[in-house]
Amino acid sequence: MTKSIYEINEKIRRKKAVVLTGEEMVSYVREHGVKNAARKVDVVTTGTFGPMCSSGIYFNIAKTSPKIKLGGGEVTLNRVPAYAAYAARDVFLGATALPRYEKNRIRPINFKYGGAGVIEDLIRGKSVLLEATAYGTDCYPATSLRKSFKLSDLTDAVLFNPRNCYQNYNAAVNRSDKTIYTYMGILKPKMGNISYSSAGTLSPLLNDPELKTIGIGTRVFMAGAEGYIVWHGTQHTTAVKKKNGFPVGGAANIALICDLKKTSPDFLRAAYLTGYGVSLAVGVGIPIPVLDESIARAAGKDDDEIFAPVIDYSQDYPYGKEKAIALVSYKELRSGIVKLGKKEIPSFSWSSLKKAREIAAILKKKIRAGSFLLGDPTAALPGAGRVG
Amino acid sequence: MIKKRLVLKFSPQVVNRPIISALSRKCDISFNILQATITQNKVGRMILEMEGSKKNIDAACAFFKKSGVSFQRLGEDIKMDEKKCVSCGVCIGYCPTGAFSFDAEKKVVFDPKKCIACEFCVTHCPYNAMTLKY
Ligand code: SF4
Ligand code: SF4
Numbered sequence: 405m406t407k408s409i410y411e412i413n414e415k416i417r418r419k420k421a422v423v424l425t426g427e428e429m430v431s432y433v434r435e436h437g438v439k440n441a442a443r444k445v446d447v448v449t450t451g452t453f454g455p456m457c458s459s460g461i462y463f464n465i466a467k468t469s470p471k472i473k474l475g476g477g478e479v480t481l482n483r484v485p486a487y488a489a490y491a492a493r494d495v496f497l498g499a500t501a502l503p504r505y506e507k508n509r510i511r512p513i514n515f516k517y518g519g520a521g522v523i524e525d526l527i528r529g530k531s532v533l534l535e536a537t538a539y540g541t542d543c544y545p546a547t548s549l550r551k552s553f554k555l556s557d558l559t560d561a562v563l564f565n566p567r568n569c570y571q572n573y574n575a576a577v578n579r580s581d582k583t584i585y586t587y588m589g590i591l592k593p594k595m596g597n598i599s600y601s602s603a604g605t606l607s608p609l610l611n612d613p614e615l616k617t618i619g620i621g622t623r624v625f626m627a628g629a630e631g632y633i634v635w636h637g638t639q640h641t642t643a644v645k646k647k648n649g650f651p652v653g654g655a656a657n658i659a660l661i662c663d664l665k666k667t668s669p670d671f672l673r674a675a676y677l678t679g680y681g682v683s684l685a686v687g688v689g690i691p692i693p694v695l696d697e698s699i700a701r702a703a704g705k706d707d708d709e710i711f712a713p714v715i716d717y718s719q720d721y722p723y724g725k726e727k728a729i730a731l732v733s734y735k736e737l738r739s740g741i742v743k744l745g746k747k748e749i750p751s752f753s754w755s756s757l758k759k760a761r762e763i764a765a766i767l768k769k770k771i772r773a774g775s776f777l778l779g780d781p782t783a784a785l786p787g788a789g790r791v792g
Numbered sequence: 793m794i795k796k797r798l799v800l801k802f803s804p805q806v807v808n809r810p811i812i813s814a815l816s817r818k819c820d821i822s823f824n825i826l827q828a829t830i831t832q833n834k835v836g837r838m839i840l841e842m843e844g845s846k847k848n849i850d851a852a853c854a855f856f857k858k859s860g861v862s863f864q865r866l867g868e869d870i871k872m873d874e875k876k877c878v879s880c881g882v883c884i885g886y887c888p889t890g891a892f893s894f895d896a897e898k899k900v901v902f903d904p905k906k907c908i909a910c911e912f913c914v915t916h917c918p919y920n921a922m923t924l925k926y
Contacts, residue, residue: 678916
């Protein structure tokens with residue numbers, strides 16, 4: 405038996421849709437079986453909240469007189485360099501951009517500000533100083549600009565992720581003799597700790613592992629706003645090793661977009677990673693329509709069925725020689741202690757389960773209230789499977 | 793008058809010396825020993841609450857330094873800003889004394905009683921949710 409997104413949307417409109425969060429779906433499937441779940445449940449909501457460096461914003465500044473052509477010039481925002489190689493008034497700011505003074509501090513650098521900090525300042529309503537130099541043309545004579553602005557002063561401001569929602573991810577350890585500072589955190593020598601970054605059973609793309617329902621045009625919860633999947637993410641792939649039908653490691657991911665003005669600091673936060681850099685934590689939730697039994701089965705899996713590869717970040721990762729030391733389940737990672745051979749290693753997470761739950765709950769509420777309809781994808785992601 | 797709680801560390805070289813009795817003779821402060829232990833490798837660890845004028849407490853600290861006793865403030869001065877904390881749990885992996893844990897709702901809770909004010913979380917919480925209040 406299969407359903408269509410159209411049919412489910414009709415039920416959502418009539419406020420008749422059966423919606424469960426990813427965690428509730430686990431118990432439902434355990435109790436009633438996959439067949440019943442596929443028949444009864446219409447939508448499973450997911451959520452994730454963790455740092456994603458592949459994030460940025462773009463916006464268009466207000467007209468000035470004399471006019472200035474930022475394109476080809478140089479722009480900083482609160483001294484953080486932004487990208488200005490589009491048209492006259494377009495600016496792109498990446499989350500990981502750093503002001504020069506940050507890079508000159510003693511190592512490991514304890515980062516205090518950067519692109520993500522500017523983004524957070526903007527959504528908190530603070531004013532940001534734009535400083536620009538340009539070469540000046542006949543139609544855009546100004547050669548410099550210094551101006552403070554707030555998010556509300558901009559006509560358009562857009563949050564964009566070239567890549568987000570990795571289907572699954574590595575668990576990181578350090579096999580060397582000294583502490584290392586990575587994007588997976590501070591890793592103690594001789595495998596003294598292990599870090600991971602996934603919402604596990606709530607992770608959006610793990611609830612539709614074959615990408616049967618998620619595609620270009622899927623409407624999502626993004627940092628408190630409504631956003632959309634606009635493309636597959638950079639580094640997207642479906643040709644990966646699987647266990648229990650779920651990819652082990654990176655795999656699929658998506659490019660996301662939304663209106664920055666509608667985002668909330670509750671779900672969009674600058675993250676400062678000692679010795680590594682500045683990143684942006686973006687809360688994302690994707691509703692998964694339960695179109696067939698295989699989706700019900702995937703959405704009903706528990707943390708003990710999904711596995712992360714344990715990767716060494718001291719030698720293997722930096723030199724592109726990633727080789728899984730072992731596979732560990734998210735159940736084990738979440739328990740706080742991972743057993744590798746005879747060693748018991750304390751684990752910690754970059755992904756907030758509390759926030760992920762909040763997001764899945766918000767989405768559920770909105771869908772049940774009929775105020776969030778599912779986006780019917782206009783095109784599939786590369787390597788996507790088919791319903792039925 | 794100020795109050796200060798310190799965690800003192802006595803290395804094996806100084807652990808047998810009568811430092812605390814010297815402290816009571818030399819510095820005009822009142823103090824309370826909240827906890828004292830000696831580990832297997834002969835390192836002494838004491839949690840000391842001192843009360844007195846700022847000048848005298850500074851003098852006591854200088855005395856510890858001179859006597860080869862290392863010290864740091866106890867975690868009462870370490871605060872979690874609930875609005876900034878996202879409950880990621882990174883600090884659980886960083887804190888040497890297990891002062892952080894998940895509650896049933898997966899919210900990260902901070903137990904100041906376990907904190908020894910090493911300030912690791914203050915420096916390394918990615919969301920700047922931990923602060924040291926002087
Ligand atoms: S690392 Fe910081 S934000 Fe994360 S749980 Fe600990 S205090 Fe909260
Ligand atoms: S200051 Fe040190 S001991 Fe106290 S909570 Fe932070 S990391 Fe733990």
